[in-house]
Amino acid sequence: MTDSAVGMRVGEFEIIRELSRDESGIVYEARDAALGRLVTLRLFPAATKQNSLEIDGLISSAHAAAALDHPNIGVIYQVGQTADGTRFIASVRYDGESLTTSLQKAPRSRGSQCHMLS
Numbered sequence: 591m592t593d594s595a596v597g598m599r600v601g602e603f604e605i606i607r608e609l610s611r612d613e614s615g616i617v618y619e620a621r622d623a624a625l626g627r628l629v630t631l632r633l634f635p636a637a638t639k640q641n642s643l644e645i646d647g648l649i650s651s652a653h654a655a656a657a658l659d660h661p662n663i664g665v666i667y668q669v670g671q672t673a674d675g676t677r678f679i680a681s682v683r684y685d686g687e688s689l690t691t692s693l694q695k696a697p698r699s700r701g702s703q704c705h706m707l708s
Contacts (some may be wrong), residue, residue, distance in 0.1 A: 595633070599623070600678055601670055603631050610688065614644055618685060622667070628683040629667060633676055643675060652679045 595605050595618065603620040609630070620631040634645045643647045649669055656666035657696040672678070 598670055600631060600633065600676070601668070601680075603629060603680055604677075605631065614641060614648065620680070622680070629680045630683045632679045632681070634678065635676060649677060649679065652681075 595616070596607060598605050599670060601621070602623045606619045606621060609619055615632055615634040618631045618633065619666055620629050620679075621627070622629050630646075634641075634648070652666050652669050655663055656669070664684070666679065667682070668678075668680040670678055670680075
């Protein structure tokens with residue numbers, strides 16, 4: 591799925607807008623149609639031999655995070671796969687800038703960067 595995914599549905603999630611993209615996939619803001627809440631929906635295109643291990647690792651990490659209950663770990667709502675083989679992770683949607691953007695805005699010491707992560 592690409593930019594044309596805006597307006598489409600993935601399971602019960604309605605894609606609203608693209609938030610970011612990288613070599614492993616695209617992150618969208620989406621609405622959970624069943625519950626009416628905004629979520630972050632990360633879509634991974636059908637796996638190739640090159641990215642299959644990376645995607646498997648991210649999916650495995652999502653399963654591990656879903657088993658935890660901690661205020662500093664985002665909630666995973668669902669891990670799934672569409673009929674065309676696109677794998678996805680639906681998680682809690684936080685407002686604000688990404689950690690990457692925040693770190694790029696102003697140089698910080700390693701200690702303050704670590705504090706941001708804690």
